[in-house]
Amino acid sequence: MSDCGNRAISIIGFIGSVFSPWYRWSGRKNPANNCCLNVVTYGRGGRWTMTDRGEEALGLSRDRLQIGPSAMVWKGDRLEVQIDEMSTPHAQKVTGNVTIQPSALTDQEMLLSEDGAHVWRPFAPTARIEVDLNRPGWTWSGHGYFDANFGTRALEADFSYWTWGRFPLNDGSACFYDLERRDGTTLATGVGFSMDGTPHAIQMPPKQRLNRPFWMVRRETRADADFRPHQVKAMLDAPFYNRSAIKTKINGEETVGVYEALDLDRFRGPWLMPMLAVRVPRRKRWRMP
Template identity: 60%
Template sequence: MSDCGSRAVSVIAFIGSVFSPWYRWSGRRSPDNHVCINVATYGPGGRFTMTDRGRAALHQTENSFTVGPSALHWDGARLRIDIDEVSAPPVISRVRGSITVTPRAVTGVELPLTPDGAHVWRPFAPSSDITVDLHAPGWQWSGHGYFDANFGTRALEEDFSFWTWGRYPSGKGATCFYDATRLDGSTLATAIRFDANGQAAIDPAPPPLTPMRRSMWAVRRETRADPGFRPRQVKAMLEAPFYSRSMVETQIDGQRTVGVHEALDLRRFRSPLLKPMLAVRVPRRAGWSFDR
């Protein structure tokens, strides 16, 4: 998020693009044949890019991850993301430039999301500084961000029906909430507080889950907040029939804070009717050559 709160970016690097209809239609047999660097910009002139590419476009080293024309590079202190993508309809255009993510601290935390560890959340850097330098007017700014990852050996919709996640900066670091309902009826309810040095502590008595107004597509939303405080969206980011990402204001321990919130309805995502709709926003480009 920019310091002024008017702009934001998100970048997700996939091996096995979990929201790609092409990966689903393939039977999910070859994750490395469905790779993507998804870039979305929020604010004036915002764009969305999510191109599903084949294994020829994937190149990895210990400190780099490349998918076609875009790449992530880790130098031991910061993550540089070089972007050269084409946005999806309705506005088709180039999205080029770079984003640098500098963690304030790197954690050693891993959170299993299911008892058997088939899904794991890894918050590498819940508090980071970001610098954005894209080739578009107004898209040169700095702000506050984070760097995390999810790993899984099964499709999300095989184990979950609904989840919400939120990361809220605080004066001492950041607080993350992960709440989910699994298909077997069990739940995940985790609150983790990270200090300025990246040290993590699970909150044994987190603020209560509090409902928010539903998204534009009527996706249910909730996050945690002090009793009596009603969280609210301050900026819409990504809206889909099964997913919502937004900037949300909540209150934790008497302190108001604005962070990124996500809600994911996997019952809706399981619908086969959604896949052709997603294919319009997630084009498949199987061929690639690094020699060109």
């Protein structure tokens, strides 16, 4: 998010694009054959890019994830994202660089399922971000975050609903995960991270509801009992997924962070896949330069 709060960006590199209809229709047998760099900008002139690509477009090395003409590159103490994508439905080029400079890196990870089939790893819970894109007004600085999720089964096979949030604090940041699993169990966890990346337990505020967005996805987050959390910036609103900037209060400190809610009961419905195919074009062939 920009320091002024008016703009934001999300970038996700997928190997095995979990939200791709093409990946589901393929039977999810070869994750490398459905990779993409999903870049979404929020604010005036915001754009959406999510091109599903074949395994010819994927290049992997110790410090580089290449997906088609775009790449994520680790350079010393920072992550640089080199973007060269086409937006949908505007069919406009989105190019430029985004640099994530962590205050520190962590070696922490958390199992989201008891058998370890799903893992969350917050590499850099607190970071600065520099955005320099070809769109007017899209050169800015702000606060950012860098994590990863790994899995060996489809999300909708093991979960029915989850929410996640990351919120900057005076002494670092806090992350919350609330999961509802298909076996009837739940996971509710909150962890704080100091500026040096050290994790520490934090008191979990109670769960409170947020107003539902246009697509009526259920939303709830963590907030002190004396505070009503609310959305301050709409980001992504889909039939099964919502991302937004929300204001909440965590153990006495008011903060604005990025929040998401994912309804996997809706996502596994076959009616949704043709809709997603419109937003996620498939480009199988791409040759490395």
